[in-house]
Amino acid sequence: MSEMITIGKVTKPHNRKGEVKCLILSDFPERFLELDRVFLENEEDIKRMHVENVRFHKDYAIVKFAEVNSMNEAEKLRGHFIKIPAHEAVELPEGHFFIHDLIGIDVYTDTGEYLGQLEDINTTGSNDIYIVRKGKKEILLPAIHDVVKEIDLESKKMIVHIIEGLID
Incomplete structure (x- = not known):
C-alpha cells in the first residue's frame, strides 16, 4: 500500500445508526466533506471504508460509513486512525509543509x-x-x-x- 497520512481518529460511537465521532487531525477539516473512502487502522488491522455522510459538531467530524449500521459496529472502530493515501493530501501553499x-x-x-x-x-x-x-x-x-x-x-x-x- 502507498504511503498514508492520518487525518483523524475515531473517538467513539455517536448514535444507534452507526455514526462515529472523529477527532480531526488535519488543518483542513473541510477535506472530510470530499472523502469517498478512507482507511481505518489500529494495531491489528487496516480496513477500507466508504464515507456515506459527514457533518461537523464543535471540533469533531461525525462520520457515517456505509459498512457500519449500528452502535455495536461503530464501537469496534473506537481508536482507529483515519488515513488517506499521501497523494490525496491537500495541496499546501508554497513554504508550508506537512x-x-x-x-x-x-x-x-x-x-x-x-x-x-x-x-x-x-x-x-x-x-x-x-x-x-x-x-x-x-x-x-x-x-x-x-x-x-x-x-x-x-x-x-x-x-x-x-x-x-x-x-x-
Missing part, C-alpha cells in the same frame, strides 16, 4: 553546524516549535522566518539561523 514530511530531516545552522534531526513538532497558538535531537541533546526551535531559513525536502535538510539566546 508534519510527516518534516519529521526526520537533518537540521543545520546557516554556518554549517549539524544540530540533529527534527524529531517532533509541537503546535502552539502562535507558532510551531521544532524539536531537534542529537543524541541526548534536545533543541527547541521556533518555526519562524527569523530562525528557519530553508527547508529542502528533496535532500531532507533544514537550514536555521540561531538567534541570540536560543541555544545555551
Whole structure:
C-alpha cells in the first residue's frame, strides 16, 4: 500500500445508526466533506471504508460509513486512525509543509553546524516549535522566518539561523 497520512481518529460511537465521532487531525477539516473512502487502522488491522455522510459538531467530524449500521459496529472502530493515501493530501501553499514530511530531516545552522534531526513538532497558538535531537541533546526551535531559513525536502535538510539566546 502507498504511503498514508492520518487525518483523524475515531473517538467513539455517536448514535444507534452507526455514526462515529472523529477527532480531526488535519488543518483542513473541510477535506472530510470530499472523502469517498478512507482507511481505518489500529494495531491489528487496516480496513477500507466508504464515507456515506459527514457533518461537523464543535471540533469533531461525525462520520457515517456505509459498512457500519449500528452502535455495536461503530464501537469496534473506537481508536482507529483515519488515513488517506499521501497523494490525496491537500495541496499546501508554497513554504508550508506537512508534519510527516518534516519529521526526520537533518537540521543545520546557516554556518554549517549539524544540530540533529527534527524529531517532533509541537503546535502552539502562535507558532510551531521544532524539536531537534542529537543524541541526548534536545533543541527547541521556533518555526519562524527569523530562525528557519530553508527547508529542502528533496535532500531532507533544514537550514536555521540561531538567534541570540536560543541555544545555551
